[in-house]
Every structure is written in C-alpha cells, then in structure tokens.
C-alpha cells in the first residue's frame with residue numbers, strides 16, 4: 001500500500017520537474033522572440049507593397065527616392081501610414097524656383113527683363129504662389145505649374161535632401177536615429193525594392209551578390225537616384241551611382257566587384273575624375289561597373305580581373321566633395337542602383 005501511494009507522488013514530481021526544466025526555457029524563448037518581432041515590426045514601415053507603388057510614383061514626381069519618401073512618412077507618422085497620402089507628402093520634398101519677366105518695348109522691338117525671382121521651400125508658399133488650395137498634392141502642383149509655361153515665367157522644381165527636410169520639420173533626436181536606421185539598414189529595399197525583378201544578378205561565383213568595391217569603407221554618403229525629366233520644365237537631379245566613403249578614405253583600395261575585363265582606364269575623366277570600367281559577362285547579361293573619383297588607377301585596358309582585384313585607390317579627382325568612391329553599375333546598358341547588389 002505504501003509503495004503504491006508513493007509511486008504516483010514520484011511521477012508527479014518528475015512531471016513537475018520536466019515542466020520546469022523544458023517549459024521555462026521554451027517560454028523564455030517564445031517571449032523573447034515575440035518581443036524581438038514586435039520591436040522589429042514597430043520600426044519597419046507598415047506600408048503595404050501596393051502602397052509602396054504609390055510612394056514610388058510620388059517620389060518620381062518629386063525627384064526624391066521612394067525610400068526617402070517612405071522613411072519620411074514612416075517616422076513622421078510613427079508608422080501609422082494607413083491614411084497617409086504619398087502624393088501629398090511628396091510636396092514636402094519640393095523646392096520651387098521661379099522667375100518673373102516683363103516685356104519692355106523699345107523702338108527696335110523689345111526685350112524681356114527680370115522683375116523678380118525667388119525660391120519657395122515650404123508647401124504652403126508653393127500652394128500660395130500657384131494659387132491652388134492648401135493640401136493640393138504633387139499632381140495638382142505640377143499641373144498648376146504647367147500653366148506658367150509662358151515667356152514671362154520660369155518655374156522649376158528640385159527635390160530637397162532628406163537630411164535638410166528632417167531639420168526643417170524639427171525631427172527629434174530619436175526620430176533622426178529612426179530615419180538613419182531605416183535608410184542604412186537596406187531593409188526597405190529587401191521589402192519593397194525591384195531587386196528581385198532583375199533576372200540574373202548572380203555574380204560569376206554564384207554567391208548571389210557582387211563584392212564590396214571599397215573594403216575599407218562602409219559609409220553610404222549618397223544613394224542612387226533616377227534622373228527625372230520634369231513634366232513641365234525638365235529640371236532633374238540624378239545620382240547615377242552610390243557614393244561610399246568613411247574614415248581613411250583617401251588612397252584606400254578600390255576592388256573589382258566581380259570577375260571581368262577592364263574596358264577603360266580614364267586618367268582625365270572630367271567630372272568623373274580618374275575612373276576605371278570593368279565589364280562582367282554573366283550568362284547572356286552584360287554588366288559594367290565603373291569606379292570614379294580615384295586618386296590612382298591600378299589597372300590597364302584589357303586586363304583580366306577577379307572579384308576583389310585592386311584596380312585603383314579612392315580619391316577626390318573630378319568633381320567631388322571629398323574623397324569617396326562613386327560606383328556605377330549598368331545592367332545590359334541600363335544604369336541601376338548597385339547598393340542592393342554588393343556585399
């Protein structure tokens with residue numbers, strides 16, 4: 001009898017111990033994992049992919065990048081993007097420059113003379129100048145500006161830098177950190193980018209990524225931005241590549257991003273400065289990488305290189321704002337953003 005009574009007690013104890021030994025760690029893991037997901041989710045934009053398409057269209061009209069526009073709204077509206085209109089937000093990115101001319105008649109004809117000019121940097125001033133309702137979106141702004149296509153007016157738009165805009169909007173330190181986190185993490189491109197539409201961005205070694213062109217440098221100082229022909233007056237701001245810099249940039253090595261053949265070495269490339277181009281044939285696709293603003297080229301035309309071969313040194317030649325590498329990448333002749341493809 002005694003034994004029979006003890007046995008169930010012992011069993012209970014073992015079960016209890018098993019629950020503690022296995023259950024608690026599992027519970028801790030589950031809690032930690034869901035907390036991590038919650039934290040991550042709260043930082044990431046809640047925009048649906050279909051909404052990002054609108055952001056892409058709106059950004060193209062404003063001349064900024066869609067990433068900048070998504071990040072601006074994500075942080076500004078604390079990730080609550082459901083009722084946000086990207087076409088309205090895009091107006092915040094616009095600067096408008098105008099000139100007004102007057103025709104002066106003279107005996108032998110006449111001439112146009114400048115009466116006034118100015119730059120408008122707030123949406124309110126742009127709406128007021130164009131005499132359109134407050135909260136008109138970017139389509140309405142451009143349409144209204146189109147009506148000024150007359151000899152007595154010049155109206156041009158250019159995009160603001162995101163860095164300037166967040167200062168203008170008095171973002172807090174935490175908000176600025178959030179902006180930086182989103183802009184540098186690459187997560188936006190992973191989530192919403194066109195990267196995956198490229199048929200074969202696999203490098204020759206089959207790793208799926210090209211190599212990082214400046215192994216000593218890790219700061220992205222300027223991103224790729226597509227040239228935008230303005231529908232009315234044709235002002236554009238394009239950045240055809242990605243700028244990479246960092247401490248000790250000057251003279252640090254520049255490496256071929258993949259196996260290929262050097263197709264040009266230009267020691268006097270004007271704005272581009274000293275620059276080298278490498279062609280990479282991958283399958284039926286032709287990729288060309290171009291490395292600009294070098295302080296020295298360490299390659300010759302026709303030279304075969306492999307991924308990581310040093311082909312030059314980072315510099316400040318041509319037009320630049322300090323030593324950095326400007327990397328351009330074309331895919332079958334089309335300029336594309338190299339950043340999502342290099343690692």
Ligand SMILES: [Zn+2]
Pocket residue numbers: 222239241242243326327
């Ligand atoms: Zn550049």
